[in-house]
Amino acid sequence: MEYKKQIERLIIDFKTNYLSSVSIDFVIFGFHDGQLKVLLLRWKETDKWCLPGGRVRHNENLEAAAYRSLQERTGLGEIFLQQFHTFGDVMRYTHFSKEETMGKLGLSQDALNDFPGRDVSVGYYALVEFARVTPTPDLFTDECQWWDIDQIPLLLFDHNAMITLALKTLRRQLSYQPIGYNLLPEKFTMPDLQQLYETILGQTLDRRNFQKRILGYDILDRLDERKTGGAHKAPYLYRFNKEKYEKALEDEVLFVG
Template sequence: MNEEKDTIELMENGHSIYLPHLSIDCVIFGYHEQQLKVLLLKWKNRNRWSLPGGFIKNEENLRTAASRILKERTGLDDIFLQQFHTFGEPTRSERSPEDVEHLSSITNTPLDMEHWLLKRTVSICYYAVTEFSKVDPQPDFLSEQCEWQEIDRLPELIFDHRDMIEEALKTLRLHIYHQPIGYNLLSEKFTLPEIHDLYETILGKALDRRNFAKKLLSLGLIKKLNERKSIGAHRSPYLYKFDKRKYEKALKSGIVLVI
């Protein structure tokens, strides 16, 4: 995808290609070995950070637009994706004249500033989860960096993007009780400590190891394999895997993981 060409098209003919005043922002969470991070973009020549996002093409539905943005930044197709909130406060997307001038200098194109940059934009937000060690983040045409940042050590963010992250994290912590989020964050085969650490990290609280494992097994959400993982002398814990069929059946019948 030629993002420079797309950006020029946006600035010159945005009204004929994209829906006006409506955008998508994506909170992409990454998990790896008890670390939870979020993917951020750093603007070119400015110490400003933002979430990955973009406008919606006229022929796209919302999920298609969000999936396109995710693939551009992560290169991934098969990723858990969930719409969670819409942000539309009247002053949420105000830009200073310096911001507008900066964008103009980067694109080197005439800007329809009144239409695209100086008016209110409503943002539909999605969150996604992935294993961040498998991702090679890619900046867009307007940014110089695209990288994972620790969830509790975020840099200064533009507009209401910090609020978006906080709302996404709150939603993720609710959904993990009744969504198959772990499929994207663990290997196909995993140990009980590994899935326990995943839930503890996302929920941000300690969980009783024994009760947590008993609950997963009693609901049939995971199954024990006749295989062990060798992780050192005298340490060979059993491996487990998600029972996807039972998990999906449990979700449809309204079973919630209470831990």
């Protein structure tokens, strides 16, 4: 049980170097094979799952802390990350009892006392390409796994509500903002992009209208290549025009800084 020491050290680290009362929680949506998934962690010595989270260092920007924590959990740096709500109900601890959940770790009383109690948590959602992620548990958890969006179990804290709201916000955002950069390979086909949208929205879309709308954003460059090897007619390859893409995001972005 070497990890006990590590956890106790981490808790002291929290107390010393991080903002108290503030935490970050992540709804990391993974896209793969026409399935929308969420990355969950299993709490040590229990069968209970929760969202990955993080904390903010003194002198660290909130957003920077979010990117840092996310990197730790997924191995990914440049990804689509969006603040969506801040959760501050006292009762969000409903499904989490410090004694019950932490007790099994056999920590010292000091460590238990110093473990963050009631936090206000800033919720971010992220979109990543499933395959690029290396799920990595943190010290409090011993498993990190993708879950199908419609098979999420009852989670610790208020994390079920967080997922629901994150998905709702993401879907809304999709209606007025482009998405896909860092989520698809550099070169991709229009059907690839459409499948991404359909997966997130949970509904099918008309091919022709979809293409019209996306091309209307004027953020894609069509390449002269086609994707070969498929069993059918070879579709064109597209690439995001980074400048135009960034500009489109700015023009309509809800949350800045």
